[in-house]
Amino acid sequence: MGHKEYSVTNIIDILRRAKAKDSFRRIARSTGIDRNTIRNYL
Numbered sequence: 376m377g378h379k380e381y382s383v384t385n386i387i388d389i390l391r392r393a394k395a396k397d398s399f400r401r402i403a404r405s406t407g408i409d410r411n412t413i414r415n416y417l
Contacts, residue, residue, distance in 0.1 A: 381408065386416060393417050 385406060392402045393413075403410040 381412075389413055389416055
């Protein structure tokens, strides 16, 4: 497993989608970021 850094715009996109009540799976599919990573950011 590697360490990958995400840009601020990616994080803002995740937060915006979470506020819009999108599921972790839907956010992961649209951004290409793993579900567990999204869960960690939220």
